[in-house]
Amino acid sequence: MGRGVSQGVGVRTRQRLMAGAPALILCIAFGWIWPSRQASAQTLHYAGRPDAKAGEKVYKGGCIACHGEDGKGAPIANTMFKRPDTWPDFTDCAGTTPEPNGNWKAAIVHGGPSRGLSQIMPAFGDLLSDKQINDVIAYMRGLCRNDHHYPMGELNLPRALVTEKAFPENEIVVSTAASAKGTPAWTTDIIDERTIFDARTQLETDVPVNYATTENGWTEGVGDITLGVKREIFSSLRTGSILSVQGGILLPTGDSNRGFGAGTTQFEPFASFDQLFRTNTFLQTQVGADLPVDTSVTPRSMFWRAAVGQAWAPDHMLGRLFSPMVEFLATRDFAPGAQTDWDVLPEMQVTVSRRQHVRMGFGYRKPVTDVSGRNSQVLFYFLWDRADGKLWDGWR
Ligand code: HEC
Structure with a gap:
């Protein structure tokens, strides 16, 4: 295998990506200064304000036969089709708020199959104007009153590899970090994130599995399992901002002698603040601390992280989503005079399934201090x- 060649390419790409970082920061700074009256949705740009009243007419003309007067669905006896298990109930806020307008728009413009959904959902791209489609979406948003201020799906920014986002999720992530040099070692985290009680609260379980080489060959074992509860504090689609706090506990399930765990229970509080700009540029920040119960085995430390990136998709943001980003990661022990360790992590996220519900992210984390x-x-x-x-649905 042409190992040398691929490494050479890797280094060059990395340098190019790192050179891109200052440009990205400049973009962000520009985004702050640029007066953004309305941070337009990550996947939708409005030429003017959508008109829900006009949208109601569109809905009653073209959608009511299947989706029903109330948005839950027309009486089953009247609709001749079998409802797919992803059948939308537009009055169910917890179910609809996490869907960004762009997902709906793609299904309305190009029809269900374009998003790996049922072919019964017709394409309206040739029948309705762009404005009419934005209007009908605005009307459908009104079918759920969102009295509980659930955060809107546009604020669910592309997941970074390390920096934790503010949006409460319902997803399963399998994330692997492998050392790029020296003795082979890697950790795979199996992460389950699910909303509990309401769409603003999330329970996270993270089970790390470690592999390392020793003199006697391979060794493997579970690391410190994390349990965390995240709560969204504030979010606004108008300003494009979302703030959350999380309280977590790391259980000493990993074997610290083999370097698989801290050897003591740790508490991990953090706050996440994310900002989306009208150019679909985004910034995600996270600040927190790791507070071990027994500080004689592991010192207290704090961390701060940021991810800056740009979401881009063909077909006016309705196609496959590509999100290049760069993360800046810092940790520091609480001890006086301790130094701060900085890492840079250029990376990319891309949606792989047609429904965009399965995504991949990859990157290269490099210590700089x-x-x-x-x-x-x-x-x-x-x-x-x-x-x-389902994982296996929505690919074709
Ligand atoms: C012939 C029946 C039919 C008509 C007419 C119809 N739909 Fe649908 N629609 C469906 C079905 C079936 C689904 C569910 C697709 C799935 O989940 O696989 C759906 C799903 C949707 C979704 C959810 C997409 C998602 O991302 O989950 C939206 C939004 C939608 N329809 C909007 C509309 C609008 C707006 C109109 C009118 C302009 C309309 N539909 C007309 C049958 C219909």
């Missing part, structure tokens, strides 16, 4: 948004 004891890592994840249907 105190590089002697710390390895570069290759990272990769596979994500399944459980709320959008």
Whole structure:
């Protein structure tokens, strides 16, 4: 295998990506200064404000026969089709708020199959104007009153490899980090995130499985299992912002002698603030601490992380979504005079299933300070948004 060649390409690509980082930061700074009256939805640009009253006419003319007067669905006796298990109930806020307008728009413009949904959902792209489609979406949004202020799906930004987002999720992620140099070692995290009680609260379970090489060959074992509860505090589609806090506990399930765990229970509180700009540029930030119960085995530390990126998709943001980003990661022990370790992580997320409910992310994490004891890592994840249907559905 042409190992040398591929590595050479890797280094060049990496340098190019890193050179792109300052440009991205400039974009972000520009986004702040640029007066954004309305951070337009991640996947939708309105030429003018949508008119829900006009949308009601469209709905009653073209949609009511299947979706019903109330948005739950026309009486089954009147509709001759079998409802798919992803059948939408537009009055169910917890179910509809996480769907960005762009997902709906894609299904309305190109029909159900374009999104791996039922072929019974017709394409209206030739029948309705862009304005009429935006209007009918605005009307359908009104079928759920969102009295509980559930965060809107546009604020569910592309998942970064390390920085945790603010949006409460319903997904399963399998994420692997492998050392890029030195003795082979890797950790695979199996992460389950699900909303509990309402669409603003999320329970997270993270089970890491470690592999490492020793003198006697391979060794493997479970690491410290994390349980965390995240709560969205504030979100606004108008400003494009969302803020959450999480309280977590890391159980000492990993064997610390083999380097698989901290050897003590740790508490991990953090806050996440994400900002989406009208150009579909985004910034995700996270600040938190790891607070071990027994500080004689593991010191207290804090971390701060940021991901800046750009979401892009062909077909006016209705096609496959590509999200290049760069993360900046820092940790520091609480001890006086301790130094801060910085890493840079250029990466890419891309949707792989037609329904866009299965996504991949990959990147390269490089220490930039105190590089002697710390390895570069290759990272990769596979994500399944459980709320959008079964893993094996929605590919064709
Ligand atoms: C012939 C019946 C029919 C008509 C007419 C119809 N739909 Fe649908 N629609 C469906 C079906 C069936 C689904 C469910 C697809 C699935 O989940 O596989 C659906 C799903 C949807 C979805 C959800 C897409 C998603 O991302 O989950 C939206 C939004 C939608 N329809 C909007 C409309 C609008 C707007 C109109 C009128 C302009 C309309 N539909 C007319 C049958 C219909």
